[in-house]
Amino acid sequence: KNEVEQSPQNLTAQEGEFITINCSYSVGISALHWLQQHPGGGIVSLFMLSSGKKKHGRLIATINIQEKHSSLHITASHPRDSAVYICAVRSKGAQKLVFGQGTRLTINP
C-alpha cells in the first residue's frame, strides 16, 4: 500500500461541474501539497496545507489531520482545468515529499 493514495485515478466531467479529488495518507505529516501537471509536463504548486482550508480562485483545498485525508475541489470547472492533479506529503521528521500517483482530470466543453 502506498503512503499516499489518490482517488479517483481518472475523472471526466462536463464544463461547469463541481470536482472533488481525494487524497489519503498513512503517516503523520508536517505538510501536504497539491500540484497540477499539464500535458506538457511542467508542474505548478497549487496549495501547501498543514491544517484547515485554503482557497485560491475556483480551487479549494481542505485537510483533516485526524482522518489523514485531504480534498481538492474545483468549482465551475473549465476545460483548461484538464490536467493531472498530484497530492504529495512530507512526513514528520522527514525532509522529502512522497507523491501520490495523480488524478487525471478531463473537463469536456
Added chain:
Amino acid sequence: EADIYQTPRYLVIGTGKKITLECSQTMGHDKMYWYQQDPGMELHLIHYSYGVNSTEKGDLSSESTVSRIRTEHFPLTLESARPSHTSQYLCASSLGGETDYGYTFGSGTRLTVV
C-alpha cells in the same frame, strides 16, 4: 522574474553518450531536487541538495550524478546513457530550513535514449 529553468526541454540521444541536464533557479532557494517520472506514474526523488557542496541520493536508485557548486545551479549528469534512462526529469526548488515552504518546479526535460 524569479523562476526555475530546465534545459533542454526535449533530448533524443544515442546509447553510451554522456549528457548533462541543466537546472537553474533565480530565487536563492537553498533546497533543490531532481525527480524522475515515467509516463502516467508518480514522481520519484533521485537526488537532492540542501545547499552548496551538499548532495544526497534520493529514494529511487539512479545511475546519474549531480553537483551543487553554486546555489542557483544543480546539473544532473548521465555518464553513459541507456534506453532504461528514457524518462522525464523534473527539477524543483524550495526555501531552506525546517519550516515547510512551497515548491517551484521546472518545465522538465523529456529524455529519450535510442
